[in-house]
C-alpha cells in the first residue's frame with residue numbers, strides 16, 4: 187500500500203494524546219519537574235532588575251543542601267567548599283532554557299494538562315523575602331498556588347528574612363505549599379555584636395529576628411517543615427547543639443503555626 191504524504195506523516199507521529207492520562211502526567215513530571223530552581227540566583231545585586239523581573243536558574247550543585255549540611259556537621263571536607271555560595275556557584279543557567287517549556291505550546295490540551303507541572307514538581311529556592319515577593323508578583327494566581335515545595339536560605343549575616351526589612355511587602359499566599367526546608371548557615375561575622383544592640387547570633391532575639399519574615403507565609407496546607415542550621419566555623423566555637431536544636435524548633439513552630 188502506498189501512503190500519501192500526510193498519511194505517512196500521521197503514521198510517523200507518536201500518538202501522545204492517546205496515552206492514558208496518568209502516563210501523560212508522569213511524562214510531564216519527568217520532563218518539567220524534579221529540579222531545584224533558584225529564584226534570583228546569578229544576577230548580581232548591581233544588575234538592575236525591574237519590579238516584575240524574576241530570574242530563575244536550575245541548580246547544578248553536585249551535592250544537595252541536605253547532604254552538605256550532613257557533611258559539614260561531621261566536619262568532612264573543607265568547610266568553604268560546602269558553604270552555600272561555593273555549592274551554588276555554578277547554578278547560573280536560566281531555567282527557561284533547561285526546562286523544555288516549548289513543549290507546552292504543542293497544543294491546547296498539553297498546555298492545559300502540563301502548565302502547572304513546572305510549579306508543582308520542582309523545588310523553589312529563595313535567599314530573601316524580596317525575591318520571593320517579586321517572583322510571586324510575576325506569577326498568575328494559579329501558578330502561585332501550584333507551588334508545593336520551597337527551600338529558604340538564610341546565609342551568613344545577610345538579613346533578607348527579617349520582617350523589618352522591606353516592611354511594605356505583603357504576606358505571601360501559597361495555597362498549595364506543602365513542604366518547606368529552611369537552611370541557615372552562619373559565618374564568623376554573625377558572632378560579632380552588631381552596632382547599637384550589641385548582641386550577636388548567640389542571642390535568641392537576634393536568631394528569631396533573622397528569620398522572622400519566613401513566618402509571614404500564608405500556607406494553609408503546609409504539612410512538612412524541616413530546618414537545618416549549620417554553625418561550624420573553624421576556630422570560632424559554634425552554637426552548641428542544644429542551642430541549635432532550640433532554634434530549629436522555634437523556626438519549625440513559627441512556620442507550622
Ligand SMILES: [Zn+2]
Nearest residue numbers: 245246274277
Ligand atoms: Zn544551586
